[in-house]
Amino acid sequence: MILQRRSFLLGLAGAVALGRSRMAVAAGPLGERRLVVVLLRGALDGLAAVQPYGDPELAALRGPLALPEPGQEGGVLDLGGHYGLHPALPHLHALYRQDQALLLHAVAGPWRNRSHFIAQDFMEMGATRRLPDGWLNRALAAEPEAAQGARRGLALGLQLPLILRGEVRVGSYAPPGQQVPEPDVLARLAQWHAADPMLGPAFAEGLRSRGFTAAVLAGQEPPPPGMQPFVTLAGAAGRLLAAARGPRVAALELGGWDTHAAQAARLPGPLGALDAGMAALKENLGPAWAETAVLVLTEFGRTARVNGTGGTDHGTAGAAFVIGGAVRGGRVIADWPGLGPGRLFENRDLMPTLDQRRIAKGLLAQHLGLGPAALARAFPESDDAPPLTGLLRAEA
Amino acid sequence: MTPSAAHAAIRFGLGARPGDAPPDDPRAWLESQIAPLPEAAGPTPDEIRAALDARRRDPASNPIRAFNRDEALAWATRLLTTGRPFAERWAEFWSNHLAISRRGAIATAFGGHYHRQGIRPHVFGRFDAMLLAAYREPAMLAYLDQAGAVGPGSPGGRRRNAGLNENLARECLELHSITPAGGYSQADVGALARILTGWSIGRGPEASEPTGFMFRPLAHEPGPKTLLGQEFPEGEAGGVAALALLANHPATHRALAAKLARHFIRDDPPAGSVARIEAALRDSGGDLAAAARAVIAEPLAWEPLTKLRSAQDYVLAVMRGLGLGAAAAPALLAALARLGQPLWLAPAPIGWPDDAAAWAVPEQLMRRVEWANEMASRAAFTPALTESFLGPLAPAETIDAARRAGSAREAVLLLLACPEAHRR
CATH class of the missing domain: 1.10.8 (Helicase, Ruva Protein; domain 3)
Known part of the structure; x- marks a missing residue:
């Protein structure tokens, strides 16, 4: 997650006001479309977020990580049979029931690389070779003439993520607040410090004073208000995107997904932050939510089997989300490969059946109105990944 | 990098920079740095006085602020990029031993000059020369109130209602020289305060030494004085002799x-x-x-990593480890303020503390993690970073966890905020 300390705005229209709601028109014209990309760094376990409880192999593979079926104590939230949403995602579930959340499964990028750093670079470059810029910036460069000037990019946080780097100048905004890392990183640092007699007690006390109790560090409870930079960022993104002359494309990132151990305890924390962040984004967008699509991506999924420490390791296919008032939601899109013998990729990972680029290209084409040439610039060498259609209520 | 080379960089230096060639013989590398430091550039006392006068005439213009900013940025750039980190740490030690703080117009205006000219030229010379030079600097004379002190028996003291100020004399005995372990009495404090009357700041170039110092006979307490059982004559020479006695005690x-x-x-x-x-x-x-x-x-x-880094040590080690240079000088100064050790603003004449208890503080450690997290968001996780930041002193578990981290930022953060990162 990008964290921030002091406010600053770069390259943004002076009309954008912070801390004060300035609502967009109730029903915007075509040029009012908003696209938000959320990068989940560290590899979200798609099988935990969107659990295929209807797959007969799930329980045997996942053991303690398989949650009860819908309706049971601590069970997944029903998505209409076969799939259930993790219970730490109640806002997302509500959006699904309002047909504003689309869940996509068995999704992977075209890379087959289990290194976080390499896979994240490729996810942001939109290619499987090194490019100097990100696909979202190239998409901004290619947007229709008519929309230029009105639409511009915004990075939330102190740094410009690779996905937004490139020729088109984009704004960046970091609201004031704590620079607190994710609870799982703090938990590891706390564990290391605990062994240090000089630093251990002070470090533990510092965490307590910031509201990071043992339960928060274990991911069982969300961090206290003000200590969830992602929720603050997502809320700020909503305010900025809502402004009449504000940016129209934004990128955020959230970490804490690398659940190699004790996943059942650790996953609710980041899922809860994502869920609360989406709720904050929607609330602050106000009427502009109807013009918004949010694409949630991660660099790869995780192993289908639980590992020896109650977690999962780096895998291949996982889940992606498309959320927003503009989205034709209430559906799970998946060409489900199954989890049975011979169905797993390299006998360990969920088999990819949907190319991540098809989702992104579908949104760029139908939500932002990019033509074929512009799509090819955003995602070079992607003829084998045509835009996914039918993602939106009304297509551009 | 060998453990002893890493140790030399971390304990004796300011932290290695990527691309620094690790020394084959760390002790020889450190000893080779024991030589006069290059002069640091900055405004002369005349220029500083002119700036003070300009501000008096027009309070809106503030050339002092620009001077100070330039001096602080030059300091930051030097410490980020120096190839003689032991010599610079050594200079920092003495600047802190004879600490001043930029409080009040004179101490603020002459603060940079104090470190450049009062301390830096003497850090590998004799301590008596350093003490004398420091005490003839306008910043010290203003900070510890000596400049305005007047001997009660002096012509100036008899004419107006002015008198002694014991501040510098007391701190000299207590902090700068013999310390309470050396045994001194209130009478000795008073004697040194009288000995140093007349040590003041010149108004203009014609009246003062190039350092900005001026001895004012009309403020000097007449007659001999007895300090630590020894008699010192009237006049400026008495003060010089008294400081030499104390410095060499x-x-x-x-x-x-x-x-x-x-x-x-x-x-x-x-x-x-x-x-x-x-x-x-x-x-x-x-x-x-x-x-x-x-x-x-x-x-x-x-013996490795027995000391806890001060905030300044920590910030410098992180930023040097990340290979940051002159462009990061403003960020370095901001980080020092954020972590509670703003440059040249020690809260008291005793200077910044140098023990673990002062820095192993909950809020301090949280701010370090938060600041490191911010730095990590701009950095790539590279072998060069691992090598320069802790080298072989990084626990295998830390390196392993960093390599497996969920993002480059997390990887860098785990390295920059691990317990070993706070030690030197």
């Missing part, structure tokens, strides 16, 4: 040796180490180069 050598051992060995340095550094000072007549060689030769100074 055995108790001063012992106090300086203990303070150096605390900085370079551990918070409670063993008596044997203190005694050896003390002997080096005594046998050399207070030669600080000899003290530096004694510190390097001290075997216990090579």
Whole structure:
């Protein structure tokens, strides 16, 4: 997650006001479309977020990580049979029931690389070779003439993520607040410090004073208000995107997904932050939510089997989300490969059946109105990944 | 990098930079740095006085602020990029031993000059020369209120309602020289305060020395004075002699040796180490180069990571490890303020603390993690970073966890905020 300390705005229209709601028109014209990309760094376990409880192999593979079926104590939230949403995602579930959340499964990028750093670079470059810029910036460069000037990019946080780097100048905004890392990183640092007699007690006390109790560090409870930079960022993104002359494309990132151990305890924390962040984004967008699509991506999924420490390791296919008032939601899109013998990729990972680029290209084409040439610039060498259609209520 | 090369960079230096060639012989590398430091550039006392006058005439113009900013940025750039990190740490130690704080117009305006000209030229010379130079700097004379002190029996004292100020004399005995262990009385404090009357700041170039110092006979207390049982004559020479006595006093050598051992060995340095550094000072007549060689030769100074980094140490080590240079100088100054150790703003004449208890503080550690997290969001996780930041002193578990981290930022953060990162 990008964290921030002091406010600053770069390259943004002076009309954008912070801390004060300035609502967009109730029903915007075509040029009012908003696209938000959320990068989940560290590899979200798609099988935990969107659990295929209807797959007969799930329980045997996942053991303690398989949650009860819908309706049971601590069970997944029903998505209409076969799939259930993790219970730490109640806002997302509500959006699904309002047909504003689309869940996509068995999704992977075209890379087959289990290194976080390499896979994240490729996810942001939109290619499987090194490019100097990100696909979202190239998409901004290619947007229709008519929309230029009105639409511009915004990075939330102190740094410009690779996905937004490139020729088109984009704004960046970091609201004031704590620079607190994710609870799982703090938990590891706390564990290391605990062994240090000089630093251990002070470090533990510092965490307590910031509201990071043992339960928060274990991911069982969300961090206290003000200590969830992602929720603050997502809320700020909503305010900025809502402004009449504000940016129209934004990128955020959230970490804490690398659940190699004790996943059942650790996953609710980041899922809860994502869920609360989406709720904050929607609330602050106000009427502009109807013009918004949010694409949630991660660099790869995780192993289908639980590992020896109650977690999962780096895998291949996982889940992606498309959320927003503009989205034709209430559906799970998946060409489900199954989890049975011979169905797993390299006998360990969920088999990819949907190319991540098809989702992104579908949104760029139908939500932002990019033509074929512009799509090819955003995602070079992607003829084998045509835009996914039918993602939106009304297509551009 | 060998463990002892990493140790030399971390304990004695300011942290390695990526691309620094690790020394084959770390002790020789440190000893090679014991030589006069290059002069640091900055405004002269005349220019500073002119700026003060300009501000008096037009309060809206504030050339002092620009001077200070330039000096601070030059300092930050030098410490980020220096290839003689031990020599610069050594200079920082003495700047902190004879700490001033940028409080009040004069101390603020002359603060940069103080470190450049009062301290820096003397850090590998004799301690008596450093003490004398520091006490003739406008910043010190203003900070510890000596400039306005007037002998009650002097022509100036008889004419107007002015008098002694014991501040500098007391701190001299208590902090800068013999310390309470050296044994002194209130009478000695008063005597030194009278001896130093007339030590003041010149108004213009014609009236003062190039350093900005001016002795004012009309404010000087007449007659001989007795300090530590020894008589000192009236006049400026009496002060020079008194400071020489104090600087070369055995108790001063012992106090300086203990303070150096605390900085370079551990918070409670063993008596044997203190005694050896003390002997080096005594046998050399207070030669600080000899003290530096004694510190390097001290075997216990090579026991790794026994000290806790001050905020300044931590910030410098992180930013040097990330390979940041002049462009990051403003960020360095901001980080020092954020982590509670703003440059040249020690809260008291005793300077910044040098023990773990002062820095192993909950809020301090949280701010370090948060700041490191911010730095990590701009950095790539590279072998060069791992090598320069902790080298072989990084626990295998830390490196392993960083390699497996969920993002480059997390990887860098785990390295920059691990417990070993706070030690030196």
